[in-house]
Amino acid sequence: MKILIVEDEDKTVAYLRRGLAEQGYSVDYAGNGEDGLHLALTGDYDAIVLDIMLPRLDGISLLQSLRSSRDTPVIMLTARDKVDDRLRGLGAGADDYLVKPFSFLELLARMQAILRRGRSQEATQIQVADLHIDLVARRATRRGRRLNLTAKEFSLLAALARRRSQIVSKTAITELVWDINFDTNTNVVEVAIKRLRAKLDGPGEAKLLHTVRGMGYVLELRDGVGE
CATH class of the missing domain: 1.10.10.10 (Winged helix-like DNA-binding domain superfamily/Winged helix DNA-binding domain)
Structure with missing residues (x-):
């Protein structure tokens, strides 16, 4: 399975890439919203891990643009533990939501859950x-x-x-x-x-x-x- 990470914090990207690669996933990443949207629209990804706070294009705007043509499962990340941010992300079409700092095992479990929901048994x-x-x-x-x-x-x-x-x-x-x-x-x-x-x-x-x-x-x- 192929995962796209859209995140501008290098430490978070390295953490996720290493963990997902160890689980056998193929991983692409973008460090800003514009590049992330381009990859999300042109690539064939099984899921996207998307930060809310991004340079050049924020995560909410990226997700809204993505949802006009793609239904790729999205887990949103943010450093803000605020209900309104969570609601904005879910309202824009996110499938799940995690607040930084987060457990990689929790992210993995949530990703597997949305992949099960989004794919047929076959x-x-x-x-x-x-x-x-x-x-x-x-x-x-x-x-x-x-x-x-x-x-x-x-x-x-x-x-x-x-x-x-x-x-x-x-x-x-x-x-x-x-x-x-x-x-x-x-x-x-x-x-x-x-x-x-x-x-x-x-x-x-x-x-x-x-x-x-x-x-x-x-x-x-x-x-x-x-x-």
Whole structure:
């Protein structure tokens, strides 16, 4: 999932980016309202964390402009613990509201809650054979067995599951999972695939993660054993 942070305090941005990245989210940010509005209108974000007090365009004005064409979930942040500010933000279309200083765990819980409300069951839950993936809770199980995945391993599994039965190239994986472009001659993708496969395909279980030589990887249940 991709999150946009619109915040002008560097410490808050660093705090949020680190925490969200550790949870496996891809994060963009803007330090002023004008740039934030441009990204919000042109990017494909699952949620936005928006400060009220911003240079060049305040958070309320940004949200009002955004709501004319987008319904992206928004959590508003402010240093002001005032009821009227909270009401203004909610009235402008914010989905939730937090007052600084805030707990990252609380923000994460609220974000997951609004993502559940805003997305259909099909969008948040993926089933591939006996593999079940909860995209919001970031949890994967196979026949009731919890897969102990790192943030990147879960992102890799989710990227393949969203494209189940489709071959996904190494280049596409680097963009989808690492959100960057780099030389696909490096073995970072192969290493990540090997680690994910070791956790996904247990002893006696049908193999779900397959290598298609020269093309990429595919997540699906096949009749044969496969690679």
